[in-house]
Amino acid sequence: MKNIIAFAGSNSKNSINKQLVTYAASLVENTEIKILDLNNFDLPIYSIDLENETGIPDNTHKFLNLIKNSDGIILSLAEHNGAYATVFKNMFDWMSRIEGKTFFGKPMLLMAASPGGRGGASVLQIALDRFPRHDAEIVDHFSFPSFGSNFSDGKITNEELDNDLKLKVEKFQNAL
Numbered sequence: 001m002k003n004i005i006a007f008a009g010s011n012s013k014n015s016i017n018k019q020l021v022t023y024a025a026s027l028v029e030n031t032e033i034k035i036l037d038l039n040n041f042d043l044p045i046y047s048i049d050l051e052n053e054t055g056i057p058d059n060t061h062k063f064l065n066l067i068k069n070s071d072g073i074i075l076s077l078a079e080h081n082g083a084y085a086t087v088f089k090n091m092f093d094w095m096s097r098i099e100g101k102t103f104f105g106k107p108m109l110l111m112a113a114s115p116g117g118r119g120g121a122s123v124l125q126i127a128l129d130r131f132p133r134h135d136a137e138i139v140d141h142f143s144f145p146s147f148g149s150n151f152s153d154g155k156i157t158n159e160e161l162d163n164d165l166k167l168k169v170e171k172f173q174n175a176l
Contacts, residue, residue, distance in 0.1 A: 002071040002176045004028060007036035009088030009123075010078035016147045017076035017120075020113045023155055024074050024142075027169040031176070036066065038087050046093040060094040067095075068104050072176045073136075076111040076144075082122035101135035107175040109168060110141040113151075119143035139175045140168040 006025035008017035018037070025033045041059040044050060067073065078085040084092070095102045110127055112120025121143055131138060142165055144150065149158075156162035 001030065001032055003032040003034070003069075004072040004074060004176070005034045005036055005066050005070045006074035007038065008076050008078060009038070010085050011038050011087040012078070013039075015078065016113045016115065016151070017078045017111070019151065019154070020111060020144055020147075021074055021076040023151075024076070024109065024111065024165060024169055027166060028074075028173050031071075031173070034066070034070075036063075038091060041091065043090055043094055046090055046097075051097060056094060056097055060091070060098060063091060064095045064098055064102065067102065067106065070106060072107040072109075072172065073103065074109045074111070074172070076113060077120060077123045077127055079112055079114055079120040079123035083126060084123060096134070103131060103134050103136035105135050105137050107139045107172060108136045109172040110136075110138050111144060112142075113144040113147050115147050117145045119145035137175070139172045142168050 006021045008015045008021050010017045022035055025035060041063045043057050043059055112124045114120045124141055124143055128141060150156060150161055156165060
């Protein structure tokens with residue numbers, strides 16, 4: 001059986017991106033799914049001095065191994081000031097010190113959700129440009145706008161957006 005990991009690039013306890021990634025993962029069939037929380041992989045802020053003094057933290061190795069041992073990744077990025085949330089960028093920076101190709105060619109469904117109308121478009125553009133350079137096989141991407149108006153009780157309530165995501169999840173699953 002295939003196994004995927006799904007996580008939000010956020011450390012918010014009430015992350016809308018974690019809610020979206022959890023819903024998207026629930027649509028994948030006949031697959032073992034691990035929903036990860038970056039809060040369970042606490043890391044100090046990356047610096048070369050810290051790395052030279054103490055080495056690379058164990059949580060970095062643990063997270064990178066979860067990616068390496070998966071068959072695919074569903075990731076929903078939080079957007080802070082048009083870019084990655086600090087917690088994700090920090091994990092990404094630490095992981096790249098172990099392995100420059102951090103995504104190991106794994107199929108990825110890349111998403112972003114926001115409370116506003118742009119649906120994390122800025123952070124998606126950054127990731128669409130950057131992640132393939134780190135060996136991500138981005139199968140498709142999904143921008144989810146106006147979260148509060150389009151998501152309720154653990155699912156997308158806007159039929160058009162829901163159908164769009166379901167098509168993208170199916171494409172992702174076929175790539176596994």
